[in-house]
Amino acid sequence: MSILSAFNDCHTRVRRIPRMSAAVACATVVSMTSSIFSAQIAFVDAQGRSWRQVTETTNRTWLAIAERCPVDGVTPCSGTLGTQDLTGWIWATDVQVAELFEEFMPGVTELGSVSGGACVLPGLGFTNVFTPTWSSYTTFGASFYISGWTSTVAARGGSPTAFVPEVSAGYQPHHGAFNLLAQAGVGTQSQYRGAWLFLPPVCPADIDRSGDVGAPDLSTLLSAWGTTSTTADLDGDGVVGAGDLSTMLAAWGNCGG
Numbered sequence: 001m002s003i004l005s006a007f008n009d010c011h012t013r014v015r016r017i018p019r020m021s022a023a024v025a026c027a028t029v030v031s032m033t034s035s036i037f038s039a040q041i042a043f044v045d046a047q048g049r050s051w052r053q054v055t056e057t058t059n060r061t062w063l064a065i066a067e068r069c070p071v072d073g074v075t076p077c078s079g080t081l082g083t084q085d086l087t088g089w090i091w092a093t094d095v096q097v098a099e100l101f102e103e104f105m106p107g108v109t110e111l112g113s114v115s116g117g118a119c120v121l122p123g124l125g126f127t128n129v130f131t132p133t134w135s136s137y138t139t140f141g142a143s144f145y146i147s148g149w150t151s152t153v154a155a156r157g158g159s160p161t162a163f164v165p166e167v168s169a170g171y172q173p174h175h176g177a178f179n180l181l182a183q184a185g186v187g188t189q190s191q192y193r194g195a196w197l198f199l200p201p202v203c204p205a206d207i208d209r210s211g212d213v214g215a216p217d218l219s220t221l222l223s224a225w226g227t228t229s230t231t232a233d234l235d236g237d238g239v240v241g242a243g244d245l246s247t248m249l250a251a252w253g254n255c256g257g
Contacts, residue, residue, distance in 0.1 A: 041199070042130045045100055047231055048201030048209055054148040054194035055131045056084055062149050062162045062186035065091065065195050071151035074236035077197070092196040094152040094163040095230060098180050100196075101126075101165065105178045112181045119176030123169025126178075130167075134192040141172025147182070148196040154183045162186050164193055203255035204234050205248045213251045221248055
């Protein structure tokens with residue numbers, strides 16, 4: 001992807017932001033490393049996180065990814081994994097992936113795993129945005145599947161595992177499922193499993209993505225005070241508090257300057 005096309009793509013994705021803010025935001029994006037341009041962004045969520053295609057990091061163990069990426073869901077990765085440069089990307093936690101899944105299948109976080117007829121269209125929508133790590137086609141239908149490592153360890157001890165949220169969908173026959181509870185051994189690898197990685201928002205204090213940091217964002221932060229909300233935890237310390245308020249006030253006004 002050229003720098004010009006990257007800028008144009010970014011400007012399209014942030015079209016809801018006022019013109020000057022969008023220009024500033026996209027200028028920031030195109031100034032990032034070439035590794036980010038070579039990676040494919042699948043989806044920009046409601047919190048402004050740009051999610052990377054899972055297929056670019058398949059066939060890697062959790063342990064191999066952990067050598068390049070911190071597991072806190074905040075600190076960026078550094079270095080290459082095979083031919084893929086992960087520098088600047090953040091390895092998502094299970095909670096962050098749950099927030100992503102919620103945008104396609106509301107209620108999945110509370111249940112952990114959902115399947116059935118109600119999941120067909122959301123599942124097909126998800127696998128249309130994120131390239132499946134596995135797919136199968138027949139004369140009359142098709143099946144799709146996506147799985148990826150999170151940075152969150154599910155079980156420790158003799159056989160440690162990590163969460164690998166997955167989505168499946170298909171038609172003829174129709175089926176769909178969102179599963180946040182799936183786990184795999186940290187030393188295993190699969191050509192059908194990648195990693196959930198994202199770029200952080202250009203302006204994280206702009207919680208409502210309006211293009212500026214103001215009263216609605218402050219209201220959201222105060223409502224989440226004392227919780228572990230990742231939306232309002234601007235300083236990444238795990239809890240919404242004084243540090244996040246200080247960060248928001250420092251960014252007050254037009255997002256990007």
